[in-house]
Amino acid sequence: MKKTILIFTLVFILTLLVGAILFNYVITGEIIDTAPDREFDYQWTKAICDGNKCRDYNVTCKDGKVLDMVPITGEVIFDENWIDPREINDSLCER
Numbered sequence: 001m002k003k004t005i006l007i008f009t010l011v012f013i014l015t016l017l018v019g020a021i022l023f024n025y026v027i028t029g030e031i032i033d034t035a036p037d038r039e040f041d042y043q044w045t046k047a048i049c050d051g052n053k054c055r056d057y058n059v060t061c062k063d064g065k066v067l068d069m070v071p072i073t074g075e076v077i078f079d080e081n082w083i084d085p086r087e088i089n090d091s092l093c094e095r
Contacts, residue, residue: 040067046092052078061093 040062047054054076060068069092 041093045072049084052080052082054078054084059092064093066092 040060043058043060045056046059047056055071056073058068058070058072059066
């Protein structure tokens with residue numbers, strides 16, 4: 001009886017994992033990548049900082065150029081001695 005419950009539980013968990021992987025594959029990017037009439041190449045978020053003040057933006061790109069930048073958060077203000085630890089990359093549409 002315990003073996004049957006254990007096997008059923010393992011099959012159920014395995015089914016959930018396979019389903020989640022397939023569902024994630026179907027909804028993440030495939031529709032956008034195969035759409036022939038899309039207005040943009042890709043979108044992504046980027047935190048843009050000026051000194052110790054930063055704001056996240058949704059950046060929309062096509063052919064390596066910015067089509068649109070929409071702020072998605074309010075401004076975050078760090079300590080005055082804060083230094084941005086990221087590598088500086090001024091290109092907003094470089095993958």
